[in-house]
Amino acid sequence: MSEKFDVIIVGAGPAGSAAAYSLAKMGFNVLMIERGKYPGAKNVMGGRMYAYALNRLIPEFWKEAPIERKVTREKLTLQGEKASFTLDFMDEELGEPPNSYTILRGKFDQWFAGKAVEAGATLVSSIRVDDLIWENNRITGIVAGTDRIQANVVIAADGAVSLLSEKAGLKKFDVLxxxxxxxxxxxxxxxxxxxxxxxxxxxxxxxxxxxxxxxxxxxxxxxxxxxxxxxxxxxxxxxxxxxxxxxxxxxxxxxxxxxxxxxxxxxxxxxxxxxxxxxETSRSELFTDGMLVAGDAGGLIVNNGITLRGIDMAIASGVAAAEAVKKAAQENDFSKQSLSYYEELLKRDFVLQDKETFKKAPEFLQNERLYTLYPEFVCRLFHRLVLVDGPKKRAFDELLEESKGNRIQMFLDMVRGMRSL
Ligand SMILES: Cc1cc2nc3c(=O)[nH]c(=O)nc-3n(C[C@H](O)[C@H](O)[C@H](O)COP(=O)(O)OP(=O)(O)OC[C@H]3O[C@@H](n4cnc5c(N)ncnc54)[C@H](O)[C@@H]3O)c2cc1C
The missing domain is CATH 3.30.9.90 (D-Amino Acid Oxidase; Chain A, domain 2)
Incomplete structure (x- = not known):
């Protein structure tokens, strides 16, 4: 392929398709390259998408997108060794307007990439991008097998193990x-x-x-x-x-x-x-000369133990990348300096705001007591409260009894939790 594109997007996951859809609607000549047989073929995900970001881009998308169910029931099960305790939260208002949907990525990613194609983007599947083209210290395209394709800017939306970010020399993630x-x-x-x-x-x-x-x-x-x-x-x-x-x-x-x-x-x-x-942590650099990094490739996921949000963050970052490209094109300047507008947009929106709010969460969530001591504690406390085998104590006394020996630790963890989640 010798044609030159305005923008090449690598990866047709939610980040790539959001960027491709937005840019195509703005009138840019966009090429999106996906290594899977079709978008979604290689994607894995728990299965729930928070609707907010996509609803901003495609209002009432649920009327046409292949969604599975709207989530109106949230449950949390704490598992001890021999018992479990489940909180069951039912809220009709979570369905109207929809807060989140379950989706299957095979179907959803194909639909979303199809929307980008409908808007005018070109999608090629079953092609893996192997490298970047550099000219005068700026990225000016991609290499896929023997093909070299040029563009003003490349958007790396190639997921968590982003080969392109590495090739661009951006700081690596800590795999641990x-x-x-x-x-x-x-x-x-x-x-x-x-x-x-x-x-x-x-x-x-x-x-x-x-x-x-x-x-x-x-x-x-x-x-x-x-x-x-x-x-x-x-x-x-x-x-x-x-x-x-x-x-x-x-x-x-x-x-x-x-x-x-x-x-x-x-x-x-x-x-x-x-x-x-x-x-679990974001990349410290999300742009360089001629390239922007969106979605998981930039570590733009927020997990605060209650909500795991990757898709909405990927979509919002894809849209922000498109806006940054638009401004760079108006100024005909695709340098790192010009593309730094991308970070400004992410900070203005929820993407980098939420990353900042929950920046201590990954460390806090690595506390093993959250997965051993506390679920066991809750199960044992409820065992005490419901078991009738002789004289009963008041609930508060049972709580004191069950927490004996751990109270200071529990208090300290609670304070850390309040600061992190
Ligand atoms: C088990 C699990 C459960 C999860 N549960 C949830 C959840 O419930 N809710 C939620 O919001 N998020 C969840 N996530 C996170 C979510 O899946 C990601 O945040 C989201 O998929 C990121 O989208 P993306 O477009 O950045 O990357 P991806 O979805 O990973 O898409 C990247 C695309 O790039 C393609 N690609 C990669 N390299 C190349 C290359 N060199 N050339 C061409 N194409 C390439 C890939 O094939 C892929 O299609 C979960 C993740 C996992 C693993």
Whole structure:
């Protein structure tokens, strides 16, 4: 291919498609390159997308996008060794306007990339970008096999293990700060899903599991309800996994056999198994001469233990990258200095604001007591409260009794938690 494009976007995930859609609508000549057979073919994700960012870009997208269920039920299960305690939060208002949807990436990514193509972008799939073209210390295109394609600017939206950011010489991530996500898609009849999760037709649930399921490794389990399947998996910190010498497939097997989980997936058929890394800290550099980095490639994910948000951050950063390119094109200046406007936009929007608000969360969430002491404590306390086998104590006295020996530690962790999450 010898044609020159205004912009080349590498990766047709949510970040790439958001950038391609926005730029094509602005009238730019955009090429989006995806290494998978089709967008979404190689993508892994827990399964829930917060709607806000996409709704800003494509208002009421849910009327046309292949969404699975709108999430109206949020559950948190704390797992002790022999007991579990579940908080069940049902809120119709979470569905109107929709706060989040479950999605399957194979379908969703194809639809989103299709919107970019409809807007005028060119998409080529099954092509892996291998390198960047440099001219006078500025990136001016990409190399894919024997093809060299030129552009004014390249947007690296190539996911967590961003080859292009490395090739551009941007500072590397610390791999030990990565989490590993392992996920299965388990098929079940629609009615069974609705009965098991107490859902009205079309509504969905998100259930998080903390405690015994990760064998003390910082992280947690999740189940998201799709129309006729469940997205089931765990996310754990890689450094602890290595330290404890535990195999990731062992963890998912044990998660699936935990009584609290087994009852929900019983009779289901595993359709898909996948694993992928999740960057927990962001890159300190998100742009250089001729290139911008969006989505996971820039580590733009926020995990505060309650919400794991990567897709909405990827979409918002893709849109900001497009805005920065527009300004650079108006000034005909694609230097690092000119493209630094991208960071300004991310700071103005929720992307870098939320990264800043929750910057202490990754470190706090690596505290092993959150996955051992506290879930066990809650289960044991409730065991004391509900068991009738003789004279009973008041609830507060049971609390004091159960927390004996750990109160100072608990207080300190609570204060750290309040500052981090
Ligand atoms: C197990 C798990 C659970 C998760 N759960 C959630 C969740 O519930 N909600 C949420 O919001 N986020 C979740 N995330 C995070 C979310 O998946 C990511 O934040 C999101 O996918 C980032 O989008 P992206 O476009 O930046 O990158 P990606 O989705 O990774 O897309 C990158 C694209 O680039 C392509 N590519 C890569 N290299 C090249 C190359 N050299 N040439 C051409 N193409 C290339 C890839 O094939 C891919 O299509 C989860 C992640 C994991 C692993």
């Amino acid at each position: 700060q990565f989490a590993l996500g392992i996920k299965e898609i388990i098929e079940l009849p629609e009615k069974t899903i609705e009965e098991r999760f107490n859902l009205a037709s079309g509504e969905g649930a998100a259930q998080l599991f903390v405690g015994h399921c990760t064998k003390g490794i910082p992280g947690g389990g999740f189940i998201y309800t799709n129309k006729t399947s469940l997205s089931v998996g765990i996310v754990v910190y890689i450094n602890s996994l290595i330290e404890k010498k535990i195999e990731s497939h062992e963890l998912i097997r044990e998660f699936n056999t935990d009584p609290a989980v087994a009852a929900l997936i019983e009779g289901g058929k595993i359709l898909e198994y996948s694993a992928h890394v999740i960057p």
